[in-house]
Amino acid sequence: MTRIxxxxxxPWGRPRFLVLITWGYIAxxxxxxxxxxxxxxxxxxxxxxxxxFSMRWFTWxxxxxxxxxxxxxxxxxxxFKLAGADVLIxxxxxxxxxxxxxxxxxxxxxxxxxxxxxxxxxxxxxxxxSLLLVFTHIFTFIHTGTFAQVLGHITFSIxxxxxxxxxxxxxxxxxxxxxAADLGASPAVALYRVLLPLLTPAIVAGAAxxxxxxxxxxxxxxxLSSGGGTVTVPMLIxxxxxxxxxxxxxxxxxxxxxxxxxxxxxxxxxxxxxxxxERAAGxxxxxxxxxxxx
Amino acid sequence: xxxxxxLVDLVKTFGDVxxxxxxxxxxxxxxxxxxxxxxxxxKTTTLRMIAGFEQPTDxxxxxxxNDMAYTPPHKRNVNTVFQSYALFPHLNVTxxxxxxxxxxxxxxxxxxxxxxxxxxxxxxxxxxxxxPAQMSGGQQQxxxxxxxxxxxxxxxxxxxxxxxxxxxxxxxxxxxxxxxQQQVGITFIYVTHDQEEALTMSDxxxxxxxxxxxxxAPPQEVYEEPSTVFVADFLGVSNLMDAxxxxxxxxxxxxxxxxxxxxxxxxxxxxxxVRVTIRPERVHLEPQESTGQNRIPGMVERLVYLGNSVQVIxxxxxxxxxxxxxxxVGTEIPWKQGTAVQAHLxxxxxxxxxxxxxxxxxxxxxxxxx
Numbered sequence: 001m002t003r004i005x006x007x008x009x010x011p012w013g014r015p016r017f018l019v020l021i022t023w024g025y026i027a028x029x030x031x032x033x034x035x036x037x038x039x040x041x042x043x044x045x046x047x048x049x050x051x052x053f054s055m056r057w058f059t060w061x062x063x064x065x066x067x068x069x070x071x072x073x074x075x076x077x078x079x080f081k082l083a084g085a086d087v088l089i090x091x092x093x094x095x096x097x098x099x100x101x102x103x104x105x106x107x108x109x110x111x112x113x114x115x116x117x118x119x120x121x122x123x124x125x126x127x128x129x130s131l132l133l134v135f136t137h138i139f140t141f142i143h144t145g146t147f148a149q150v151l152g153h154i155t156f157s158i159x160x161x162x163x164x165x166x167x168x169x170x171x172x173x174x175x176x177x178x179x180a181a182d183l184g185a186s187p188a189v190a191l192y193r194v195l196l197p198l199l200t201p202a203i204v205a206g207a208a209x210x211x212x213x214x215x216x217x218x219x220x221x222x223x224l225s226s227g228g229g230t231v232t233v234p235m236l237i238x239x240x241x242x243x244x245x246x247x248x249x250x251x252x253x254x255x256x257x258x259x260x261x262x263x264x265x266x267x268x269x270x271x272x273x274x275x276x277x278e279r280a281a282g283x284x285x286x287x288x289x290x291x292x293x294x
Numbered sequence: 295x296x297x298x299x300x301l302v303d304l305v306k307t308f309g310d311v312x313x314x315x316x317x318x319x320x321x322x323x324x325x326x327x328x329x330x331x332x333x334x335x336x337k338t339t340t341l342r343m344i345a346g347f348e349q350p351t352d353x354x355x356x357x358x359x360n361d362m363a364y365t366p367p368h369k370r371n372v373n374t375v376f377q378s379y380a381l382f383p384h385l386n387v388t389x390x391x392x393x394x395x396x397x398x399x400x401x402x403x404x405x406x407x408x409x410x411x412x413x414x415x416x417x418x419x420x421x422x423x424x425x426p427a428q429m430s431g432g433q434q435q436x437x438x439x440x441x442x443x444x445x446x447x448x449x450x451x452x453x454x455x456x457x458x459x460x461x462x463x464x465x466x467x468x469x470x471x472x473x474x475q476q477q478v479g480i481t482f483i484y485v486t487h488d489q490e491e492a493l494t495m496s497d498x499x500x501x502x503x504x505x506x507x508x509x510x511a512p513p514q515e516v517y518e519e520p521s522t523v524f525v526a527d528f529l530g531v532s533n534l535m536d537a538x539x540x541x542x543x544x545x546x547x548x549x550x551x552x553x554x555x556x557x558x559x560x561x562x563x564x565x566x567x568v569r570v571t572i573r574p575e576r577v578h579l580e581p582q583e584s585t586g587q588n589r590i591p592g593m594v595e596r597l598v599y600l601g602n603s604v605q606v607i608x609x610x611x612x613x614x615x616x617x618x619x620x621x622x623v624g625t626e627i628p629w630k631q632g633t634a635v636q637a638h639l640x641x642x643x644x645x646x647x648x649x650x651x652x653x654x655x656x657x658x659x660x661x662x663x664x
Contacts, residue, residue: 175376175378175380176380176382178345178347178367178374178376178380179374179376179380179381179382180368180382180393181346181347181366181367181368182345182346182347182367182368182372182373182374182442183368183373183393183394183397183441183442183445184368184369184394184397184398184445185368185393185397186368187368189397190368193393194382197384198382198383198384
């Protein structure tokens, strides 16, 4: 009773109210996901009435499980293929662009840095339409399909890599490069021996985020797909829910959620691992942890 | 012996700002040379040009006679101890110190020997496997020193290397650095804004202001015989007074308000409007009734207890305020706030200065308890 009176007298004394709002928000955002995951394990064909736990929609349903439905299997494969190719291509290019942009002090540097942010603020649908127009009218040798999808994903994920790596470059400053040069390292050796090791956490973070947003992408994959074999999981889920969905859709969505969570978790842990020495020094360099505040 | 650095008409501009404005300096081999000045005086820019991180706008940088103004830093036989140390955070102490040797393709066995030798020199034996983040500021500073010294450079550049340390550690490391320099015999070029640090360690000091060199001389000379107003002001409390030089050759006759003073130091042949200075410890305070040459009456404004001495601030009848330093020898000081006194300014302590127009530092920054 005294606690309630105390709270009424001074609701802001301890941030109980803020804690309440925080937990409320977490519940609000996570409950639908948990319900969707729950029905992935339903033993009947219903996505609304719970009839017991089963792995049916993952493995053993002869025609409609993720394992046995060729459409589902193929969509999962296509999603991973796009995300993998995206990471392998966008990350190296993004790192090189970030190095160039951060160390380029001449005319046009400011403009280029600004333009680099464009893909981040352009609505994805605009980007998708634009890319489709480019591929159908200008670069007509590029046909819609997996290759066009990969190009589309790379186009918008490079910006994320650049922003993350450039943030890290600014926070570590030029001092280590200068020290390396002072000790006799040529620019190439300084890059390889000093800069890249120091950038590793940002590169890992960039890769994790690229993978997560690529596997999650719907709009660009949709615009640049050629149907059939180029359907990704988000596209499949979208189409299926407009028809008569089975819990197998929940099952494949569950797999996506787990993979995305796992990717971000691995990225986060790797980031902490590679920056462990710096935190002991007082945490001055972990400002670029903001990379994970997406 | 190698390690002689000569700067010839060195200029560096950043856009409209002239950071270094025509510097000529000679730093002979094996010297502990300091560049002293307030922030923005161009000392760090000069050092960075010697290191190769900045390219001069004009002028030459000679190392043992060879112009290396446009040689990239990794091809210069000079090494730097950075203000922030810039130790590679992902490498342990051994790998940090061995970094330069590996770039020179020195053999594994020799690397091990030289790293151990240098770590012993800076008293860090036993820390080989530590990462920089696991060490104190003083220890990191020693690693930075070892990392540069292990390469046996002709010249070692030090950019305020003690700036981030606390006062006690700084004092200890000053003496250590000086001893180390004498031991290894390398030319040290040391940048600092701390006059005490420069006075303690240097063989010679260049006092800098606004991108120019005001005076180059050994510490004692810079302190005792400052040649410009700026130098006098920057090197501690300097008691500057405006005066009119009216005559004399070896003895300069000065008119200060209604009083006449004789000065035998500095630019005694100057005429017209000049500035004179006197060290606080050379100002003698006498009772009001004492008479004689070179005395100006005044009133004690304030007493500041400094421990080993007492700073007496006296407002002179001519308008200027000067400080006198009275040694604390255990007896009570006869002056109190408001006491009328005679300030005796001996002719051989009064110095006539040249005014180069360099902006003086704010009072509290230039002041140091003597």
